[in-house]
Amino acid sequence: MDKTTFIALLKERILILDGGMGTMIQRYNLTETDYRGETYKDFPGMLRGNNDLLCITRPDVIAAIHRQYVEAGVDIFTTNTFNANAISLEDYGMAGEVRAINLAGARLARNVADNYMAEHPERQLFVAGSVGPTNKTASMSPDVSNPAYRAVTYRDLYQAYKEQIEALVEGGVDIILFETTFDTLNVKAGLEAVDCVLSEQGKDLPVMVSLTLAGQGGRTLSGQTLSAFVASVMHANMVSIGLNCSFGAKDMKPYLEELARIAPCYISAYPNAGLPNSFGGYDETPETMAEHVKPFVEEGLVNILGGCCGTTPEHIAKFPELIRGARPHVPVEKPKGLFLSGLELLTIDDSQTSDGNRFTVIGERCNVAGSRKFLRLIKEKNYEEALSIARKQVEDGAQIIDINMDDGLLNAEKEMTTFLNLIASEPDIARVPIMIDSSQWNVIEQGLMCVQGKCIVNSISLKEGEDVFLHRAKRIKQLGAATVVMAFDEKGQADTFERKIEVCERAYRLLMSIDFNPEDIIFDPNVLAVATGIEEHDRYALDFIRSVGWIKQNLPGAKVSGGISNLSFSFRGNNYVREAMHTVFLYHAIQQGMDMGIVNPSSTLVYEDINRELRTLLENVILYRKQDAAESLIQWTVANSQIASQKKETEVEATNVHLSLEERLAQSLIKGVSDHLEDDLREALQKYSHAVDIIDGPLMDGMNRVGELFGAGKMFLPQVVKTARTMKRAVAILQPAIEAEKKASGSTRAGKIVFATVKGDVHDIGKNIVSIVLSCNNYEVIDLGVMVPAETIIETVKRERPDILCLSGLITPSLEEMVHVTDEMQKAGLHIPIMVGGATTSKLHTALKIAPHYNYPVIHVSDASQNPLIAAKLLNASTRDGYIEELNREYQSLRNAMEKRHEVLVPLKEARRKKVNIDWALYEPVKPRYMGVHCLSPIEIGEVIPYIHWSLFFHAWKLDGKYEGITQVHGCDACRAAWIADFPEEQRGKASEAMQLYKDANQLLSQLKDLGAEYCKAVFGIFPAVSLGDSLRIGELTLPLLRQQVQHDGAYKCLADYVMPQAEGRTDYVGAFAVTGGSGFEYLKEKFEQEGDTYRAMLLQTLTDRLAEATAEYLHRKVRMEYWGYAPHENLDMKDLFQVKYAGIRPAIGYPSLPDQWLNKELDKLLNFSQIGIRLTENGAMQPTASISGLFIAHPQSDYFMVGHIDEEQFQDYAARRGLSEKTARKVLSKNIE
Helix, strand or coil: CCHHHHHHHHHHCCEEECCCHHHHHHHCCCCHHHHHCCCCCCCCCCCCCCHHHHHHHCHHHHHHHHHHHHHHCCCEEECCCCCCCHHHHHHHCCHHHHHHHHHHHHHHHHHHHHHHHHHCCCCCCEEEEEECCCCCCCCCCCCCCCCCCCCCCHHHHHHHHHHHHHHHHHHCCCEEEEEEECCHHHHHHHHHHHHHHHHHHCCCCCEEEEECCCCCCCECCCCCEHHHHHHHHCCCCCCEEEEEEEEEHHHHHHHHHHHHHHCCCEEEEEEECCCECCCCCECCCHHHHHHHHHHHHHCCCCCEECCCCCCCHHHHCCHHHHHCCCCCCCCCCCCCCEEEECCCEEEECHHHCCCCCCCEEEECCCECCCCHHHHHHHHCCCHHHHHHHHHHHHHCCCCEEEEECCCCCCCHHHHHHHHHHHHHCCHHHHCCCEEEECCCHHHHHHHHCCCCCCCEEEEECCCCCHHHHHHHHHHHHHCCCEEEEECEECCEECCCHHHHHHHHHHHHHHHHHCCCCHHHEEEECCCCCCCCCCHHHCCHHHHHHHHHHHHHHHCCCCEECCEHHHHHHHHCCCHHHHHHHHHHHHHHHHHCCCCEEEECCCCCCCHHHCCHHHHHHHHHHHCCCCCCHHHHHHHHHHHCHHHHCCCCHHHHHHHCCCCCHHHHHHHHHHHCCCCCHHHHHHHHHHHCCCHHHHHHHHHHHHHHHHHHHHHCCCCCHHHHHHHHHHHHHHHHHHHHHHHHHCCCCCCCCCEEEEEEEECCCCCCHHHHHHHHHHHHCCEEEEECCCCECHHHHHHHHHHHCCCEEEEECCCCHHHHHHHHHHHHHHHCCCCCCEEEECCCCCHHHHHHHHHHHCCCCEEECCCCCHHHHHHHHHHCHHHHHHHHHHHHHHHHHHHHHHHHCCCCECCHHHHHHCCCCCCHHHCCCCCCCCCEEEEEEEECHHHHHHHCCHHHHHHHCCCCHHHHHHHHCCCCHHHHHHHHHCCCHHHHHHHHHHHHHHHHHHHHHHHHHHHCCCCEEEEEEEEEEEEECCEEEECCEEEECCCCCECCCCCCCCHHHHCCEHHHCCCEEEEEEEEECCCCCHHHHHHHHHCCCHHHHHHHHHHHHHHHHHHHHHHHHHHHHHHCCCCCCCCCCHHHHHCCCCCCECCECCECCECCCCHHHHHHHHHCHHHHCCEECCCCCEECCCEEEEEEECCCCCCCCCCCCECHHHHHHHHHHHCCCHHHHHHHCCCCEC
């Protein structure tokens, strides 16, 4: 059968692949004699277990197995040649038998197929030549003590694969199938080999690739994510890509979904028969496996379906009926953009940003020609420290690492190989793509054979003519890399605008003639030195910037890069001017569309922060505004040498030796910088008599100053948290000295405060923020944690005798629990101020419901910055009475206003009569594609991150939503500076802090992705449903709901209004869901806390809250488009999603339209929250706290609303329908009851 027929069938229907070969061979209980046969009866060594050899010694057994699978209904069956390559067969000393075994295996399978098709002319059968991954990996060292070592090389693999594939093709296979791929570099060698064989033999066979994942993290054994793997191999002419082995079908599904979504080719799947049992066998029956693979078919995920380990013809025989009439997967279109990969994917795509620009940072420091330190380390073979340079660049934001080993005293090819192999053993470096940089073609080619990801070659040019240029371009294409094309031809380097575009256009045209992907072309129009004193050089920067714009407009798909440090060679030795020049240059080049550049990622100079006079002079030079611009710049540099040589402000402040010891310690705290903290504290121990005196003196002075700055709005929460982290480090450094002195602290504290999140509530992030702020203001904090019963709070207050009690709560029932705590405080005769805070609390509620229960002040605090100010007033005898008197007057005023306010509630009967009016006769519910309960556990964090609503993240850190704009600014200094400059002067400090916070958040998210953190999980179900008055009947569950009663124009809404009434006699549908973004995050949070890193602990917690919301948004979209499918063609961007432009709604429990938190207990009965690790408190709150639950409603008229206040009649009616006692119902609905 030919390739055209095969592809036509893939479009038409799902094809069936065979099952396990090894599993079937085991059934025959073959002996050593069987494996030897006559041919190998005298062969040395044991041969039993060499299954591929059976193609020669027991062809009857292999033919019988093929025949059984054919009779089970397969369309494709594989040759018994999985390990028939020289590398694997060497274990048996049989590397010389490769051709014989593969030829025999292919011919045997060919005969079975041809004979069966002759007997059954209606059947079409394809023979797939099975090519396994070998038993060695080219991306990893088998010797942990020598990470640069490789047991096999790319060239070894290429030769082995070529020998095997030649025999398979000669033997008559229809398809080449690379299966159980665990190392991308291995399969890249195989893909080159098959390309060569087919070219040499003049054939065009379909090529399939199937990979196996190393575990639930969704990565290959060599560490790549699925998306990175796809980017690495999509240069090859593959018909399909898929998954096999690894898991049973149930566990494979989420990864198959991801693959189907991202891979622009047909999809195959052949899972194991479940997971192996304790004896290594597989227990999944044919019926169970069929049920597990059923979603693959129903959801349109596959084109080819089969089985792997543990599967038999009995398993495969269930598939024909399963796929009958099913629509095959339709491959996604090949996306636009430059796709690069290390262990993770990097996409460079203009369309991803609103302004069409995105700048990618290429780290420049791993270049022996550009870094003396790196050269020295490589010469000394100090690879560990050399790797630290690469690691530092990634940590500082480099998205690609440039590696260059071109030095006259180095063996560049050997050093390139060694260093790339070492990088592969460092996941924190290897996660980013590599740019292989050399002027020696052999070094580039060798480098490409060392890296499993998709690299960039730096570079090729027309310098040696078109033939050499095209030869190298074809090789780069064959090895699956992108390339930098220098603006250089036979005439030399292009230095003018006209020459730059001439050379680039010619190179582009030549590359198009060999079908080179235009997205993989990166032009470097030559960044050349300016301000050299040579007139011809004056236009170099301007000509480069102009050429960028021309290339982006005239050479579709092409990208633009450049080596930025070349620009400022005239100012070597003056780093400030050089950095400033680079920043200004990039600011203008990026506006023209420059995509990437080789820069120092640790350079943090911001365009807006450059000395204004210098910036003008630099722009005069770069944009060639004045003929004497270079001379003016040089004069300024000489005249302002003290500015030109300055370091970053933070470094000056952190290390300035002119500051006193006390000032340095205070500055360390204010700046949150601990670089020199240990040295300064060592000096302090010499100066101060006791270690605790250092804490009570300069450190507390610094903390008090932090509190003042925060209260005045001159410091921002992320800075305060970093300060607390630095303080903790300082105390940890001093602790041994304190212990040695055995001296009681005797510290004079501002006061003692007890914190608690009340019983039934597990939310603590707000409490943690306030406790940090108060700690920074010299208060002793006792944190009782979450879910704290009233009796524990009372006991602690009695024992510790604090000055203030702080109560926190987020969910509605917490309001009643706060009332209970104040009642118990009153009964116990305890009279200290109580502060209350949390999302559901308010000053009005405190005045009306909490304060009247207590004879001492109860203060509602809405902002963390107010706590220390209020605490100071309460604990200062001169201000206490006046503050309390003012507070009582304010509360009484609120109560009086409430009494005067007359919020009209319409009678319940009238509200129900004026419900949402829907003409049900015109509505036909969309029947869900997949009914019942489904579990997505885990969901890869990378899938969820795009759904994060960053304005809510900033709000959690007390930074207004307007700072969300930083998420739309790419990482270059110029654009960040321009963004900050748009803020009024007094807000720029806060904007700068928001920028840093966003950077820290993204770094932590990247860390979570690297760790394979399984925080995001979802369980959901879609059920038949009808409405019964103000209740929903969902499956077997009846869910009472509330209706609006506050008088207003229009309908009085209840969620039941949007679901078809039972009286219509037809069935509607409703979904229910629970998601979490914090499953298991406590481990990492505790680790940060143990390390004294309070900032990152809080950052992690706020991010899990956002991940929960993002997971809900992600899930809702999948339900709308796939699982339910009532909006299959939805085409909304994230902005649209956040503006609720989608069809249907997902009201969440505990939110305005579903205020009853206890409804979680009902949904738990439907979904079983424990599947994703969610537990419920007695009040219905979810643990982890970063969890959300609710309903999915599909009706196009449905919308979000607030129930608001209800009257006593509806309250009693609801309590009765819910089966709740009046006391419980009042606790649950405390915010809704008048």
